[in-house]
Structure formats: structure tokens, C-alpha cells
Amino acid sequence: MNFKEVLLVVNPISGNTDKKGIISEVQKELEMHDIGFHQYTTTGENDREEIKSIIDKKNIDRVIVAGGDGTINLVAKVVKKYNFPIGIIPAGSANGLAVNLKLPDELSEQIETAMGDNHIDLDILCLNNIICLHMSDLGINAELIKNYETSSIRGKFGYLIQSIPTLIQSEFPFKFKIETENCSKNASAVLLGFANASKYGTGANVNPKGEPNDGIFEILIFKKLSLSDILKTLRNETDPDPDFVEIIPAKKAKVTCVKPVSFQVDGEYIGKESEIEIKILPEKLRIAIP
Numbered sequence: 001m002n003f004k005e006v007l008l009v010v011n012p013i014s015g016n017t018d019k020k021g022i023i024s025e026v027q028k029e030l031e032m033h034d035i036g037f038h039q040y041t042t043t044g045e046n047d048r049e050e051i052k053s054i055i056d057k058k059n060i061d062r063v064i065v066a067g068g069d070g071t072i073n074l075v076a077k078v079v080k081k082y083n084f085p086i087g088i089i090p091a092g093s094a095n096g097l098a099v100n101l102k103l104p105d106e107l108s109e110q111i112e113t114a115m116g117d118n119h120i121d122l123d124i125l126c127l128n129n130i131i132c133l134h135m136s137d138l139g140i141n142a143e144l145i146k147n148y149e150t151s152s153i154r155g156k157f158g159y160l161i162q163s164i165p166t167l168i169q170s171e172f173p174f175k176f177k178i179e180t181e182n183c184s185k186n187a188s189a190v191l192l193g194f195a196n197a198s199k200y201g202t203g204a205n206v207n208p209k210g211e212p213n214d215g216i217f218e219i220l221i222f223k224k225l226s227l228s229d230i231l232k233t234l235r236n237e238t239d240p241d242p243d244f245v246e247i248i249p250a251k252k253a254k255v256t257c258v259k260p261v262s263f264q265v266d267g268e269y270i271g272k273e274s275e276i277e278i279k280i281l282p283e284k285l286r287i288a289i290p
């Protein structure tokens with residue numbers, strides 16, 4: 001192992017699960033290899049500043065994140081300036097990035113991967129100056145996340161409960177103008193996705209050709225809510241019907257909304273937006289993979 005000091009960043013609320021088992025296993029493994037163990041528990045406030053300060057003061061040379069996509073995104077904002085990889089112990093409600101990176105299900109294998117030498121240099125999308133590692137979207141999914149964040153029930157069940165009022169209240173379809181380096185078009189959609197990977201955290205394979213390290217992102221125009229097509233994506237069928245989802249690869253793009261539309265990045269609700277500028281940052285994020 002070519003690192004000496006590890007910071008474990010733990011989100012205590014993510015996925016509505018207790019993280020004591022993860023913390024003790026990571027600590028045990030590091031002690032066995034004579035590697036320094038440091039822990040930071042997120043509070044939801046000033047986490048970036050606190051993490052940066054620990055990395056600098058303790059000469060941290062690997063960060064392991066135990067949380068969901070929102071926590072990984074938070075850590076990425078700090079760590080992308082440093083040269084070491086981050087390891088991921090998936091511990092969120094829907095671990096979209098972990099699903100796409102095919103991280104193992106067993107904690108012992110997750111720890112082994114997080115401390116291993118294999119890595120991927122992940123593209124980092126930037127949407128209106130907000131970084132995205134996995135999936136962002138405008139429309140009904142962001143409305144669902146907004147309703148989830150204001151409710152008291154966490155975890156997957158919380159999302160399920162919010163899906164019905166979200167469907168009833170939503171004013172879809174939303175109208176957009178999409179401009180990329182290659183095309184300009186108007187679109188009407190239930191959801192307009194910006195994908196740096198192929199799957200949502202549910203495992204729905206909505207962007208079968210998407211790779212997280214190819215220097216390209218995909219704009220996904222979901223034209224209708226179709227249960228049969230959603231089930232096909234969940235069954236991992238890799239040939240989506242163009243009447244359900246149209247996919248536009250791009251290196252940069254601008255999307256203008258006819259009316260402001262709810263917007264989310266890596267599972268965090270941002271707000272209602274009228275215009276989104278999307279590009280890929282020149283720097284990459286190094287993540288340990290199996």
C-alpha cells in the first residue's frame with residue numbers, strides 16, 4: 001500500500017443506516033497494516049472546509065468515504081485538487097456511482113477495494129459551476145428529491161412514499177431548448193438527464209453506452225413516463241426505445257427551460273433553474289475500483 005495516513009469521511013445520516021460497523025472494520029484493517037486512521041463525521045455544514053483542513057494538517061494521502069452520492073460529491077470537491085485516489089464504502093440510499101463503478105456488495109471487499117491500487121480517472125461534469133460525478137437532471141426526478149428532502153422518512157422507503165404526491169403535483173412535460181457543439185433542438189420531456197455514467201442508483205440502465213471516463217457526457221431526453229420502458233431499463237436491456245428516451249452525446253451544452261424547472265445534481269436538490277451550462281472539467285477524479 002502506497003499511502004500512510006487515511007481519512008475516513010462518514011455521513012451519519014446517509015441511507016438511514018448505522019455506520020459503527022464500517023468505522024470499526026476500516027480502523028481494524030488500517031491498524032493491521034500500520035496505516036494512520038483519522039475520522040471525520042459530516043454535519044451538513046462547513047464539511048468541505050473541515051475535510052480540507054484535516055487533509056492538510058494530518059498529511060492525509062487517501063480518503064475513504066462512507067456515504068451516498070451526495071457525500072462522495074462533497075469529498076470530490078475537496079480531493080480533486082490533490083493527487084491521491086478516494087475509496088468508496090457505499091452507504092447511501094441509492095449508491096449510483098458505486099453501481100456504475102461495479103463496487104462490491106460485501107463490506108470486507110469494499111474496504112479491500114477502497115485501499116487497493118486499481119483506479120479509474122473519472123470525468124467531472126460541471127453544471128452551472130456545480131460539480132457532478134454521476135447523474136443530474138431537470139424535471140420529475142428532481143421534484144421527487146425535493147419532496148424527499150423536506151419529508152421526515154429517510155432511505156429508499158422515503159423515496160417510494162414521495163413518488164405518488166410528486167406524480168400528482170408535477171406539471172410535466174417540461175419544455176427545453178438544447179444546444180450542444182453539434183446540434184440545436186427543442187424538446188418536451190418528463191425528465192432531461194445529464195449522465196456521466198450508464199445507470200441510476202436503482203440500477204436502471206438508461207444510458208447503455210455511457211462511460212464515466214470517456215470525456216463525453218450524454219443528454220437524456222425522457223419523452224414520456226412509460227412503465228414498460230422503465231422496467232426494460234431495470235432489466236438492463238441495452239437498446240432503449242427512441243420514443244421513450246433520446247440520447248445526445250456532448251462535450252459541452254446549454255439548456256434553456258421555457259419555465260424554471262426543478263434541478264438535482266448527484267441526488268441533491270439544487271432549486272428551480274431556467275438555464276444550465278454543462279461542460280467537462282479538465283481535471284479528473286481518481287477513484288479506487290476493483
Ligand SMILES: Nc1ncnc2c1ncn2[C@@H]1O[C@H](COP(=O)(O)OP(=O)(O)OP(=O)(O)O)[C@@H](O)[C@H]1O
Pocket residue numbers: 011012013014015016042043044045067068069070071072091092093094154155267268
Ligand atoms: N450530520 C448530518 N446531519 C444531517 N444531514 C447531513 C449530515 N451530514 C451530511 N448531511 C447531508 O447528507 C446529504 C448527503 O447524503 P448522501 O447523498 O451521501 O446519502 P443519501 O443516503 O443518498 O442521502 P439521503 O438519505 O439524503 O438520500 C447532504 O445533503 C448533506 O448535507
